Structures are given as structure tokens and as C-alpha cells.
Amino acid sequence: xxxxxxxxxxxxxxxxxxxxxxxxxxxxxxxxxxxxxxxxxxxxxxxxxxxxxxxxxxxxxxxxxxxxxxxxxxxxxxxxxxxxxxxxxxxxxxxxxxxxxxxxxxxxxxxxxxxxxxxx
Numbered sequence: 001x002x003x004x005x006x007x008x009x010x011x012x013x014x015x016x017x018x019x020x021x022x023x024x025x026x027x028x029x030x031x032x033x034x035x036x037x038x039x040x041x042x043x044x045x046x047x048x049x050x051x052x053x054x055x056x057x058x059x060x061x062x063x064x065x066x067x068x069x070x071x072x073x074x075x076x077x078x079x080x081x082x083x084x085x086x087x088x089x090x091x092x093x094x095x096x097x098x099x100x101x102x103x104x105x106x107x108x109x110x111x112x113x114x115x116x117x118x119x120x
Contacts, residue, residue, distance in 0.1 A: 054083070054090040063096060074099070 055063070060080075061071055075089075080099055082089045087118040 053093045053097060055093050057089050057091075060091050060096060064100070 047103070056069065057071060063069060066074075071080070075082050080091060081095050085090075
């Protein structure tokens with residue numbers, strides 16, 4: 001078999017610690033690695049996977065037009081659920097939209113018409 005052709009995963013030989021690695025082996029590995037990285041990048045840059053999409057703190061502040069302190073209060077009082085992974089906090093995009101809709105409905109219910117404004 002020519003080295004440029006790919007072997008199916010099931011027909012690959014076992015790799016041992018004392019086995020020699022040729023330049024052709026390294027080139028094949030490089031191509032496989034690059035293809036895998038390209039696949040991951042195209043999957044990541046496309047539409048979010050079905051189900052949940054997550055947003056970071058800075059993006060939420062822009063969406064809600066609020067400060068990080070206000071966002072902290074929304075987290076603390078349970079208004080906006082979040083997930084923390086390592087030191088990064090993620091928010092569910094659906095939950096953000098829900099908070100926006102709730103705030104919009106609350107604002108319209110409690111709004112007072114302006115003086116001189118015609119009622120529809």
C-alpha cells in the first residue's frame with residue numbers, strides 16, 4: 001500500500017514504544033491532525049449544536065445593557081441561572097431571552113402614559 005493512501009483504522013498496526021517512526025509516518029500523522037482540526041473548527045464556527053447555546057458574562061452585559069455588578073445581582077438572586085466551568089461563567093441563551101421577555105412585560109404593565117400622549 002502506498003504511504004499517501006490512508007489505511008482504515010481497523011487495519012492499522014499496533015504502535016510500540018521501541019518502534020521506529022519514519023518521515024512518511026510523521027507526514028501522515030500531520031495530515032490526519034490537520035484534517036481533524038479543520039473539522040473541529042468548521043463545526044465550532046457553524047450554528048450552535050441543537051439544544052443549548054451558551055454566552056459568556058461580557059456578552060450578557062452587552063445584551064442586557066447592564067454592568068457586571070448588576071449581572072452579579074441577577075445571578076445571586078436567582079433571576080438568571082448560570083453555569084461555572086473553571087473560572088468562566090456561562091449563561092443559557094434561552095434563559096437570557098426569557099429574562100428579557102419578563103422584563104419587557106413587566107415594564108409595559110407598569111408604564112404610565114406620557115402627558116398629552118394619545119391613547120391607542
